[in-house]
Amino acid sequence: MLETYLPILVVIGIAFAFALGSVVLSRLIGVKKPSEVKLAPYECGMPIIGSAQERFSIKFYIVAMLFILFDIEAVFLYPWAVMFKRLGIFGFVEMGVFVVILLVGFVYVWKKGALEWE
Amino acid sequence: MVMTPEVLTLSETPWLFTGVMLGKIIVAFVATLLIVAYATYAERKIIGRMQTRMGPNMTGPKGLLQPIADGLKLFFKEDIIPSQSHWFAFILAPMMILAPAFVSIAVVPFGGDLQFTYDGTLYAVPMQITDLNIGLLFIVAMAGLGVYGIVLAGLASNSKYALLGGIRSTAQMISYELAVGLSVVAIFMLSETLSLRGIVAVQQLPLWGSDSLSFLPNWYIFTQPLAFCLFVVGSMAEINRTPFDLPEAETELVSGFCTEYSAMKYALFFMAEYANMITVSAVTTTLFLGGWGGPFWGWINFLIKVFAFMFFFIWIRATFPRLRYDQLMYLGWKIMLPLALVNIVITGIAILLW
Numbered sequence: 407m408l409e410t411y412l413p414i415l416v417v418i419g420i421a422f423a424f425a426l427g428s429v430v431l432s433r434l435i436g437v438k439k440p441s442e443v444k445l446a447p448y449e450c451g452m453p454i455i456g457s458a459q460e461r462f463s464i465k466f467y468i469v470a471m472l473f474i475l476f477d478i479e480a481v482f483l484y485p486w487a488v489m490f491k492r493l494g495i496f497g498f499v500e501m502g503v504f505v506v507i508l509l510v511g512f513v514y515v516w517k518k519g520a521l522e523w524e
Numbered sequence: 525m526v527m528t529p530e531v532l533t534l535s536e537t538p539w540l541f542t543g544v545m546l547g548k549i550i551v552a553f554v555a556t557l558l559i560v561a562y563a564t565y566a567e568r569k570i571i572g573r574m575q576t577r578m579g580p581n582m583t584g585p586k587g588l589l590q591p592i593a594d595g596l597k598l599f600f601k602e603d604i605i606p607s608q609s610h611w612f613a614f615i616l617a618p619m620m621i622l623a624p625a626f627v628s629i630a631v632v633p634f635g636g637d638l639q640f641t642y643d644g645t646l647y648a649v650p651m652q653i654t655d656l657n658i659g660l661l662f663i664v665a666m667a668g669l670g671v672y673g674i675v676l677a678g679l680a681s682n683s684k685y686a687l688l689g690g691i692r693s694t695a696q697m698i699s700y701e702l703a704v705g706l707s708v709v710a711i712f713m714l715s716e717t718l719s720l721r722g723i724v725a726v727q728q729l730p731l732w733g734s735d736s737l738s739f740l741p742n743w744y745i746f747t748q749p750l751a752f753c754l755f756v757v758g759s760m761a762e763i764n765r766t767p768f769d770l771p772e773a774e775t776e777l778v779s780g781f782c783t784e785y786s787a788m789k790y791a792l793f794f795m796a797e798y799a800n801m802i803t804v805s806a807v808t809t810t811l812f813l814g815g816w817g818g819p820f821w822g823w824i825n826f827l828i829k830v831f832a833f834m835f836f837f838i839w840i841r842a843t844f845p846r847l848r849y850d851q852l853m854y855l856g857w858k859i860m861l862p863l864a865l866v867n868i869v870i871t872g873i874a875i876l877l878w
Contacts, residue, residue: 413654425619432788447683480705487712523850
């Protein structure tokens with residue numbers, strides 16, 4: 407267990423150290439001439455109107471919710487797929503029932519127009 | 525006398541294990557960094573040539589020092605943290621994107637076994653940083669982590685362009701992650717393992733296990749052409765390459781989620797994009813093109829296939845215009861997701877009837 411996951415930890419450490427190191431180094435040796443206008447958010451040189459912390463379209467939430475449902479399906483399919491040849495026809499039918507139930511939901515969402523993007 | 529090689533373990537040979545591990549990590553990391561640097565050069569040069577321009581040619585012979593000059597330039601640039609931003613998340617975001625891109629490389633096998641003798645014992649070291657038995661699940665997880673970086677970058681900048689780019693990118697990446705995640709399920713049904721090394725081993729058998737086709741390797745591109753297409757298109761969308769580069773559509777969103785970033789923090793986004801391209805090429809090679817199998821030494825075969833894929837991605841960028849957002853969502857949800865499910869069903873029936 408440790409043998410296979412220790413290298414992953416080391417790689418994560420090295421990757422973060424590299425990223426942090428380069429950011430800190432460029433902060434140290436870079437020019438620093440801040441001004442009020444320079445530190446303002448970029449809006450094509452126009453005066454800033456309002457804040458960016460606004461509500462945004464419901465479409466994105468729906469996509470995120472659908473993603474969670476289908477991603478759980480995908481994760482559920484992974485162990486099943488690895489065992490598929492051993493489960494045989496039984497496993498195929500069982501998973502077929504599960505996927506069909508999800509597909510009914512997918513068709514409903516489709517017909518409701520949640521996947522339309524105007 | 526033929527000796528069977530020993531496998532390094534942490535409990536029996538701790539120092540040798542640690543040394544070999546660090547060696548492999550450093551080689552892989554430096555190689556990835558070098559490929560990232562020169563992928564930017566290759567991209568500019570190739571696209572330049574395809575558009576009958578020269579591309580970079582002033583810095584060093586044939587412009588070969590261009591990536592180094594670019595990197596140095598970004599090091600000396602002013603590091604701006606906008607006054608309205610959430611500074612901690614703003615600094616964390618580029619690291620959150622870069623780290624997963626590099627970590628995914630750790631589970632990809634880039635060669636066969638390397639044998640060496642130490643203290644009179646023969647050891648075999650797999651040319652792979654670590655062989656996780658859940659290898660592909662790990663890569664999917666890392667791809668998912670990359671989304672956090674983009675969300676953070678979009679929200680922390682507190683700028684409208686960055687926010688729009690961040691949200692768009694998130695919606696795009698999660699939509700296509702589904703198609704990618706489901707398309708590889710068909711591979712596991714055939715390979716019966718999630719370990720990338722195991723998948724490569726299966727692909728070195730003759731095609732479909734029959735002797736009459738033994739001149740062809742059992743690469744999954746032959747068995748699973750639909751899954752291959754879905755995987756390549758989906759991963760192109762997931763790493764935000766053209767024609768799916770809506771998050772940074774210059775004509776509408778300035779630079780998308782990295783609008784407010786400058787200096788090395790911008791460079792990290794840039795490197796992450798190319799590191800992701802390398803990861804995706806490496807994973808596609810491993811899953812569908814037989815990994816390191818082929819006529820030459822393992823790692824040379826592997827690099828040839830990876831470079832061919834990266835050339836393909838660059839070629840696509842020079843060829844296709846950007847998709848519209850509704851077309852993007854249509855393709856992801858209404859075409860690729862159903863096709864991936866159909867592919868699983870077809871594969872299942874085919875395996876049962878065989």
